Amino acid sequence: MKSGRLLSILLLLQTNGRMTAQRLAEELEVSVRTVYRDVEALQTAGVPLYADPGHGGGYQVLAGYRTRLTGLNTGEAEALFLAGLPGPAAALGLGPALAAAQLKLRAALPPALRADADRLRTRFHLEAPGWYAEDDEVPFLPQVADAVWRGRALRVRYRRWKVPTDVDRRLEPYGLVLKAGRWYVVAGPGPRTFRVDQILELAETDEEFTIPDDFALTPYWRGYQADFHARLxxxxxxxxxxxxxxxxxxxxxxxxxxxxxxxxxxxxxxxxxxxxxxxxxxxxxxxxxxxxxxxxxxxxxxxxxxxxxxxxxxYAADRHPHGRAADRTPTPAPPTSEPVHQP
Structure with a gap:
């Protein structure tokens, strides 16, 4: 729909800053001519959007201008509330932050969308672990997450499956992955994948590192899973x-x-x-x-x-439940309560 596309243009510009018509067209999968028409419609509606001509130019919105969340449709509002998993957020120490963010989002929604989001929260519950899986103890998860966020190296003692089982490693944590209720840290050099619950000891450092330009967490994880199954x-x-x-x-x-x-x-x-x-x-x-x-x-x-x-x-029929051969002698019938009559 055109209204949704207009909002997408506005949000793209607010998020990325200056963007050319060609780049906007590629993001929205429309023609450049359509972008020109949409930008004109936004300007006519009073959105402070202007273009810088020449090489390196593009469209941008006036500094300080922000749109409100009233442009969300029902599906988008519901998806935002459904995307927040309280379990993983709490494990990362972000439980209060998630609750506060959802409260602010709810307050910004129009009444109709707020009612839809509230109904969704009462009818859907997402839980990552399997039914019979025990929750792993992951005592160092907050420290690992903090190191991922700040780009700091870690020194850990790690338990692996092969001998020697307990080894010391210096990790450059590139990212965290939650898979089926289990946390993994993807770390350099390498990169390699480590289970966070197998970290026995951890020491934080002030050593900075740089993630390689050609590394992306999602493609890496997909490739890692494919390679794992191929080796399996x-x-x-x-x-x-x-x-x-x-x-x-x-x-x-x-x-x-x-x-x-x-x-x-x-x-x-x-x-x-x-x-x-x-x-x-x-x-x-x-x-x-x-x-x-x-x-x-x-x-x-x-x-x-x-x-x-x-x-x-x-399980042969002629064996006793405790392993001894069963006695084949018929068991006598129990006495009845009726009196025995002599001939």
Missing amino acids: HTADAVVLLAPGAAARLGTAAARAAEATGTPEPDGRTRAVLPIESLDQAHAAFLALGTDVEVLAPPELRARLAATARALADR
């Missing part, structure tokens, strides 16, 4: 799956089954699924019971068969 899946398993079984193995398995699956006459699907290791695949496929049959690799199939035989032996 080191082999493949050929399986026969009952309907719905792939979804119980997780997203990666479901996608692989959809991409490689071919139907079998008995209603099952033959598919090639990525696996991390024999141990991981053994545990995952065992949980599916008879809904999966492994065809390859042969060592995984043999291992599952051996486990199935051991389970069958353990």
Whole structure:
């Protein structure tokens, strides 16, 4: 809508300062001619917006002019309230700041939008961790966040999975990431990724550092996740799956089954699924019971068969629950309360 585009131009100029018509057109994905018309409409409406001609020129608003939040539409106002997650904000020590910011935003909204935002807050609750995940203790998160903000290096003692487990590191924290309820710090040199809850000791420093010009946190994290999953899946398993079984193995398995699956006459699907290791695949496929049959690799199939035989032996009907052979002598019937009549 044109009204929304006019507000976007005004906000872009207030945020970025001077901008050319070409740059505005690229930001809004419209033609330069459309930008000219929109700027003229803003000027006609009394917005103190003017143009600097020549090389290096562009449009800008008069210093000190600020628009009010009355230009927000319903969806934008609701999204702003929904975007503020109280859990992560509190963990970073920003809980009071978030509450104050939401209060100010609410007060600036027109009555109709304020009512919509209030209704949204009573009907939606966002929580990042999984259902069964325990909250990690992250005692040094505020210090790490402060170092990220101020651009200061940290000296930490860090616990990793390989030997030696406890190591000393100097970190240049570029940014923080919250993934499934767990905090990660992306730090140089490298950069590399560290779990914040695995920091055992931390010392703040006054050493400044510069984030490389070619580093951007969001693209880095996407690449890190893709590389992690690529390294995680080191082999493949050929399986026969009952309907719905792939979804119980997780997203990666479901996608692989959809991409490689071919139907079998008995209603099952033959598919090639990525696996991390024999141990991981053994545990995952065992949980599916008879809904999966492994065809390859042969060592995984043999291992599952051996486990199935051991389970069958353990749960055999002629065994006592405590492992002793059950007594096959029939148990005498209990006496009845009726009197016994002699012949």
